[in-house]
Amino acid sequence: MIGIDWGTTSFRAFRLTADGAIRDRRSSARGIMAVPDQRFGDTLRDEIGPWLAAGEDRVLLSGMIGSRQGWVEAPYLPLPAGAADLAEALIDIPFDWGQVKLVPGIAGHDASGIAEVMRGEETQLLGVDALMRAGGLACLPGTHAKWARVAEGRLVGFSTHMTGEVLAALKGHTILGRMMRDGPVVDAAFDAGVRRSADPGGLLHHVFGVRAEALAGRLDDGASGSYLSGILIGHEVRAALDGGVVHLVGSSELTALYARAIAACGGMAERHAADAAAVGLARIGGLARWG
Amino acid sequence: MIGIDWGTTSFRAFRLTADGAIRDRRSSARGIMAVPDQRFGDTLRDEIGPWLAAGEDRVLLSGMIGSRQGWVEAPYLPLPAGAADLAEALIDIPFDWGQVKLVPGIAGHDASGIAEVMRGEETQLLGVDALMRAGGLACLPGTHAKWARVAEGRLVGFSTHMTGEVLAALKGHTILGRMMRDGPVVDAAFDAGVRRSADPGGLLHHVFGVRAEALAGRLDDGASGSYLSGILIGHEVRAALDGGVVHLVGSSELTALYARAIAACGGMAERHAADAAAVGLARIGGLARWG
Numbered sequence: 133m134i135g136i137d138w139g140t141t142s143f144r145a146f147r148l149t150a151d152g153a154i155r156d157r158r159s160s161a162r163g164i165m166a167v168p169d170q171r172f173g174d175t176l177r178d179e180i181g182p183w184l185a186a187g188e189d190r191v192l193l194s195g196m197i198g199s200r201q202g203w204v205e206a207p208y209l210p211l212p213a214g215a216a217d218l219a220e221a222l223i224d225i226p227f228d229w230g231q232v233k234l235v236p237g238i239a240g241h242d243a244s245g246i247a248e249v250m251r252g253e254e255t256q257l258l259g260v261d262a263l264m265r266a267g268g269l270a271c272l273p274g275t276h277a278k279w280a281r282v283a284e285g286r287l288v289g290f291s292t293h294m295t296g297e298v299l300a301a302l303k304g305h306t307i308l309g310r311m312m313r314d315g316p317v318v319d320a321a322f323d324a325g326v327r328r329s330a331d332p333g334g335l336l337h338h339v340f341g342v343r344a345e346a347l348a349g350r351l352d353d354g355a356s357g358s359y360l361s362g363i364l365i366g367h368e369v370r371a372a373l374d375g376g377v378v379h380l381v382g383s384s385e386l387t388a389l390y391a392r393a394i395a396a397c398g399g400m401a402e403r404h405a406a407d408a409a410a411v412g413l414a415r416i417g418g419l420a421r422w423g
Numbered sequence: 424m425i426g427i428d429w430g431t432t433s434f435r436a437f438r439l440t441a442d443g444a445i446r447d448r449r450s451s452a453r454g455i456m457a458v459p460d461q462r463f464g465d466t467l468r469d470e471i472g473p474w475l476a477a478g479e480d481r482v483l484l485s486g487m488i489g490s491r492q493g494w495v496e497a498p499y500l501p502l503p504a505g506a507a508d509l510a511e512a513l514i515d516i517p518f519d520w521g522q523v524k525l526v527p528g529i530a531g532h533d534a535s536g537i538a539e540v541m542r543g544e545e546t547q548l549l550g551v552d553a554l555m556r557a558g559g560l561a562c563l564p565g566t567h568a569k570w571a572r573v574a575e576g577r578l579v580g581f582s583t584h585m586t587g588e589v590l591a592a593l594k595g596h597t598i599l600g601r602m603m604r605d606g607p608v609v610d611a612a613f614d615a616g617v618r619r620s621a622d623p624g625g626l627l628h629h630v631f632g633v634r635a636e637a638l639a640g641r642l643d644d645g646a647s648g649s650y651l652s653g654i655l656i657g658h659e660v661r662a663a664l665d666g667g668v669v670h671l672v673g674s675s676e677l678t679a680l681y682a683r684a685i686a687a688c689g690g691m692a693e694r695h696a697a698d699a700a701a702v703g704l705a706r707i708g709g710l711a712r713w714g
Contacts, residue, residue: 242624243624244622247635292635295627297597298630301593301596302589305595305596331533331535331537333663335627335658336585337662339589340584341537344538347540348538372624372625372628
């Protein structure tokens with residue numbers, strides 16, 4: 133089968149063997165925002181045409197492709213949800229060159245009763261074997277970072293932190309960004325930011341310190357972005373940690389930063405490869421009723 | 424004398440009587456960012472020419488006009504600082520049509536040793552009679568909200584919260600703004616945001632709830648901006664409150680919102696007129712050595 137993690141800004145496709153191994157892969161920048169006139173079917177055929185021509189017939193999609201801005205809007209599935217629940221709830225999408233099914237997103241509430249949603253991350257979580265076997269807490273860092281709890285192979289709760297998007301907005305559209313020089317992460321500054329997040333005063337005060345410390349000549353332009361990133365990730369991690377191991381899923385750069393922050397906050401982290409989406413798609417696809 | 428609060432985006436001038444009353448006023452959008460080619464002297468003459476022609480000779484400036492991007496960069500004065508300390512530290516600026524002096528900003532550290540700076544707010548604080556008489560905690564809401572402690576007529580500590588600027592960045596440059604309809608503050612949504620700020624999960628999680636609640640159909644597009652504003656101001660107020668009365672200084676719209684948030688967080692607030700800058704300029708100017 134073919135599994136596709138089709139997000140807002142990226143398209144990642146995997147050609148999978150019957151036992152879920154990755155036989156081939158391709159990715160492009162044709163996320164749903166880059167598809168003109170809602171031509172999702174044509175885009176899909178463009179991207180995976182050679183695999184279809186080679187005999188693949190089953191295509192499973194996950195991610196924002198199932199949102200209101202995507203191909204077909206899939207209603208959210210409620211918690212708790214595991215691979216069997218998702219496989220049961222797949223949405224069929226008409227497509228002339230094969231069977232296409234869509235994994236729905238998941239809706240829940242946080243402990244205070246405020247709504248929560250995810251699309252795509254549920255599939256990645258199902259692809260982390262250690263988490264599916266033993267349960268526990270997982271974190272998928274990014275634009276909208278997700279922290280999820282898994283028990284007995286099912287997702288039972290999750291919460292979202294807008295860390296990545298807030299960081300980009302602060303860098304790009306506030307006075308804090310004006311004195312930042314882009315570059316690799318400066319570990320000492322990142323660590324100082326993570327420590328700073330434990331101080332009194334709150335996040336809105338801590339971020340002003342990026343400017344004040346720079347004005348005072350105590351923070352280098354090349355380090356201030358790392359310091360700001362440490363403040364935000366530190367706030368996120370402190371609010372989400374619960375004492376157990378955190379399973380980190382994502383790019384090696386981001387999971388390395390988060391592992392660093394989690395350790396500094398007294399937690400433990402285990403990093404997993406970013407191909408969790410492929411494993412999750414294979415797992416759900418293996419339970420689906422194909423024609 | 425003439426007192427001028429010259430900020431980044433606004434210019435507010437007051438013609439003051441010998442006992443500090445406002446005889447006349449004018450304001451414009453010619454903040455320091457709107458002055459071309461550093462022509463601050465020409466701009467000043469344009470703005471207050473008629474008052475100079477009428478015989479005024481003493482001009483006292485406060486605000487970002489004393490920053491690196493302003494007319495002359497004035498070194499920050501250290502804490503503690505009162506009107507006499509500031510009057511002692513005024514910077515003379517050459518000007519062909521009268522005497523011009525500049526109130527320096529103030530630098531300090533928060534309780535954790537991180538740098539803090541203000542330019543202009545020190546003059547507004549000195550203009551709040553109740554605060555100068557009895558001391559206490561004051562808040563000047565805005566782009567970079569300041570919370571300051573005054574004892575025996577001197578500023579002894581302060582901290583900055585980037586609430587206004589973060590709110591603008593989130594509304595203008597994240598997914599949260601996409602579903603917001605501008606309009607007057609919706610009190611119930613603002614109050615819900617302030618309550619939300621007391622929940623576990625942290626600010627980066629709470630702001631995502633603005634989107635999730637809207638997706639769930641539980642938050643109206645016309646109310647989501649007020650809800651977001653309540654979340655941010657709620658976080659600021661909870662981090663800054665200390666049990667006593669808060670003296671609020673600023674526009675009536677902003678101080679009304681903050682008074683509402685402070686009451687919801689169990690505090691007490693006293694609102695003061697936005698003309699505190701004029702009173703503060705008169706007070707400092709009255710202690711200055713004019714030629």
